Amino acid sequence: MPLMTHSLMCLPFAGGGAGFYRAWKDLPAHAPRIVPIQLPGREELFLDEPFHDAIAAADALAPRLAELAEGRPTALFGHSLGAVLAFELARRLERDPAVELTHLYVSGSPGPWTGRAQHATGLDDDAFLARVQEFAGYEHDALADPDMRELLLPILRADVEMHESYRPDSDEPLRTPITSLRATGDALVTRAEAEEWQQATTGAFRLVEPAGGHMYLTESPLPLIDAIAAVPAS
Template sequence: MQNHRTLLKVNSRMPHSLICIPFAGGGASFYRTWKPLPDRTPHILPVQLPGREEMFIEEPFRDVSDAAEALAPQIADQVSSGPVALFGHSLGAVIAFELARRLERNSEVRLTHLFVSGSPGPWSRRTQRATGLPEDRFLAQIQEFAGYRHDALSDPDLREILLPVLRADVEMHENYKPDSDTPLRTPIISLRGTDDHLVSRIQAEEWSQATTSDFRLVEVTGGHMYLAESPLQLMDAIAAALQP
């Protein structure tokens, strides 16, 4: 396994910490723009994955389990003093799920919730694939999947930098298999945009099988990338779930 370092940046809010895992091709800066947010929202701790932004020279992860193994001890060191929840969208959802499995084994981590967004349940394999496609077809397929295209991909120079990371992320997501069939003990909230044509309501509800604790599906206005339009609906749902 490669030795990666990961950056966590704290945004001071209420005592609960929310670890935010990027979606495919995304970086920590996406979550760092979530301000100003209402005071009731938790500390936002964006995880920076290798291969992008300030860690662009590092080799990206290509396996979800490897990512979770590398990230879990680093996250545990950051959040051992208070309650913590995990949030991940799409690829980030399955990374967060595997992180939750590992953090549950750490008696010093007070993991209270797992928020999974824009994702079918962890045991649903991806039937449509973009891995290995030529560049133009790959980008077109990704845009069709997500209903979203990063502006930087329209710039040839930036695309050359971003494409290897995006390919690695997509490969990691499409090849993902859960480490275990055993469900979590942690409550799960599955979030979905009402107009998401990539993940259906039934698929979002599959996460109910991934926990022996409470489960809830929350739908918010928007498509698959609803959180890129405005984080406020998402933060309202998370804040409500984290209330004592």
């Protein structure tokens, strides 16, 4: 089956939205069909209450993703916070006989059973943003604007709380194959931490190390697209 018939559902990183993936234009012919997943509290869902808990988020999102799959072979992708959301969604979609889940791609993230030693939740605004910048390895330009900062802070705080409080709801590994992406210059996630995802599946596992830093995808989606194209056909 040609790769173009596959869908890749993409979960955002903390503070991000579906617009990050919608901006991926002029992708190569071997790219899958990109399906950006929007979370409440941002962009067109700005008025909706954001999620504060990853397990509740996965429970709420899974039926929508099952509908969006439209019977196509479907893979999931997430970076950082998006990685753990994608993992929990994979667990739920594996149980749905109407969904053909082919692969889980996780990026910039330790294995799901490894939490952060330092937390940003509960800090005042300046300390919170400084800690988040340390975690992310970059600062979003919009946070330099006082008005945008006021709008974005509640969403970013909710996302960070969701990530920092996350604990998997099961110790059972997935059946779905996993590819873990960790950029060679990532100062936040070690190679050993990226390899922890091997324990999260009984299926095939690969570690892919593109060039760049923690937020390598802000430069180009091609490292992800090429990693997907390299997966052997099942």
